[in-house]
Amino acid sequence: MRVADSQFNIMLNLAMMKNNGEINKVVEQMSSGNVINHLSDDPSKMVKLEGLDKIISANQQYQSNIDSVHSKYEEYETYMTTLNDISLEVNDLLLQGKNGTLDVESSKGIVTELELLREQALDIVNKKSDGTYLFSGTAVDKPSLTYDEATGEYTFSGNNNHRETKVNETELVQSNFTAEEMIGDASFFTSLDAAIEELKNPTNNFDVTMTTALDTGETFRTNVNASISVLGSNYSSLERLQQNNSDVELFATKVQTDVNALDYAEASMRLNMSLSTMQAMQTTYMTVNNNPSLFDLM
The missing domain is CATH 1.20.1330.10 (f41 fragment of flagellin, N-terminal domain)
Structure with missing residues (x-):
């Protein structure tokens, strides 16, 4: 099956856009310290948060x-x-x-x-x-x-x-x-x-x-x-209630952290992989567009 240059460029551009989106997502996560920053990231977890x-x-x-x-x-x-x-x-x-x-x-x-x-x-x-x-x-x-x-x-x-x-x-x-x-x-x-x-x-x-x-x-x-x-x-009742409220807040904060805290080591790996992929795509894109035909690459 032959793939036209224009079709290949479209596919490559889409892949690059997707990969760029992943890079932006990881950068935002590392900046905020949160795994979920938008409803689209994980709707069910966002509702919980x-x-x-x-x-x-x-x-x-x-x-x-x-x-x-x-x-x-x-x-x-x-x-x-x-x-x-x-x-x-x-x-x-x-x-x-x-x-x-x-x-x-x-x-x-x-x-x-x-x-x-x-x-x-x-x-x-x-x-x-x-x-x-x-x-x-x-x-x-x-x-x-x-x-x-x-x-x-x-x-x-x-x-x-x-x-x-x-x-x-x-x-x-x-x-x-x-x-x-x-x-x-x-x-x-x-x-x-x-x-x-x-x-x-x-x-x-x-x-x-x-x-x-x-x-x-x-x-x-x-x-x-x-x-x-x-x-x-x-x-005495106020002190008891104050402690209870503090315990509830502490528990909710812990759950929130467990759900949404970013693993920076894992995020760094994803970022490096995405950057490497982006670099490879850009190299491929430049190679394709600097050659008259895909057949020259075969």
């Missing part, structure tokens, strides 16, 4: 979410611990005030300290972070606890709802604490106000009022400590 990419990306987002919640928890822990300390100071001052043997100046000093501690406690309950109220539930634009000077009453202005943050494929965690769950009710402030008034102007109800303030202070402290315990438990 894309799935692994989504798993890794999702877990990185979950880790970021956990870091954010952890940061918020640190704020809550600081304020809760301070509230507990304040309640202990209030307790000590109320016990001193209840003693009844204080002189006028000592009583005034206790009153001044109690008023300062009350304002500090109120300030913490109504703390803001990034422009929103920390302890107001989901009503972050409202203060947690408000005081009506006309009635002398304290009222929760926020709500008792929790905000939740996604920390893995199936789990959400509580990312906030509310004033109501932390202190129970506003009786600590109400009874403290009454005790301060009794210290300023004692009445026949002095002992009862002071005892009530001490009791509500104890309840207040118990509630705050309960929230601190919940916070500690949540910390």
Whole structure:
């Protein structure tokens, strides 16, 4: 069977193009370090790699979410611990005030300290972070606890709802604490106000009022400590979830590497073979085109 020069040239050009494509592919692989760079390289493996990419990306987002919640928890822990300390100071001052043997100046000093501690406690309950109220539930634009000077009453202005943050494929965690769950009710402030008034102007109800303030202070402290315990438990859960996410990401990354990591030694061999083949084809092409006929080569 005779093969015309033009047909041979076409076949040779096609072979050279194919070989050049292989060279470009190997060069790209060696540049990226990946076996698969395009869907056409291996559609089934590319789909698998894309799935692994989504798993890794999702877990990185979950880790970021956990870091954010952890940061918020640190704020809550600081304020809760301070509230507990304040309640202990209030307790000590109320016990001193209840003693009844204080002189006028000592009583005034206790009153001044109690008023300062009350304002500090109120300030913490109504703390803001990034422009929103920390302890107001989901009503972050409202203060947690408000005081009506006309009635002398304290009222929760926020709500008792929790905000939740996604920390893995199936789990959400509580990312906030509310004033109501932390202190129970506003009786600590109400009874403290009454005790301060009794210290300023004692009445026949002095002992009862002071005892009530001490009791509500104890309840207040118990509630705050309960929230601190919940916070500690949540910390532990976050650490567990963070480790789980890290393990998932590590496994997905390993599988991704196993599927797509380039064997540079093997790739180098393929590149050298393709370059040698290309050189041979080019030599053949030049030889054919510098001779008048294929028959001269036979």
